[in-house]
Amino acid sequence: MTAYEEQEDLDRLKAWWKNYGNSVIFGILLGVVILVGFRYWTQHTEQQLHAAAGLYERMFQDIHGKKSGDARKTGESLINEYSATPYAGMAGLMLARLDFEAGDVAKARERLQWVLEHADDAAVKHAARLRLARIHLGSGDKEAALALLNIKDRAGFEAEYEELKGDVFVAQGQREAARSAYREALKHLPAGSPYAPMLNMKLDDLGPEKAS
Structure with missing residues (x-):
């Protein structure tokens, strides 16, 4: 390749970069942002699930320990803080049972309706229905x-x-x-x-x- 050809290629590269360089940089930055965002979302989701699972286990133990008051508080916290997790629907079912056993049929009905409208798990929705x-x-x-x-x-x-x-x-x-x-x-x-x-x-x- 002659010096002239090299200069010609360099000029083409400069012209291309002038026209498309900003788009390339933007694409790279966008890719980095998406990757970082996805990793953050994945980590955040795992943390949410882990925390919700811990609250659900505590609620389950409280119910079996006849500590209905503690179970209610834990269940309410789970639903309020981690409503997007599968454990929220299961907690709603248990809270509805506590309400029904306590004679608060209206509250039990309200809880089950919430589970029916918000739970993602099909089995939980069927149980609520x-x-x-x-x-x-x-x-x-x-x-x-x-x-x-x-x-x-x-x-x-x-x-x-x-x-x-x-x-x-x-x-x-x-x-x-x-x-x-x-x-x-x-x-x-x-x-x-x-x-x-x-x-x-x-x-x-x-x-x-x-x-x-």
Whole structure:
């Protein structure tokens, strides 16, 4: 390569850098910011999960130690400070149970509604929905209970939904609809399930099936 060609290449490089240099620098800086931000977010998320897990464990121990007051305080702190973690939904379920056992049905209903709206874990949401439906049924609001149970995505909880639907139908005096729901629940139970005898008892309580 001659000195002229080298100078020509250098001039092209200078011209390119003049036109695109700022964009290159910005791209590099943006990449660094994104990488640092991602690492910070990952570390922050792990810290949040670790702290929430510790509070949940403490709440669990308080409940088993019959320290409901301490369990409430811990659960409230968990939900207020770490609502974005999966542990918040589980804490909400336990707080709702404490409220219900204390006779505060309205508060239990409020807690379960919060879990239903904010929890990310499907199993936690199903648990909240089923418990909320039971509370509505126990309060005499059969239509509200049925509305909660009539959903399509019930994967893994079909038996629980169908059994509770059967209970609602019994309360409404719809014996044949209840019979159908209990039978559907039995279909979804695994072989040898300890819940099968109870469902069969509910079927027996309905009396003889109407002749078609």
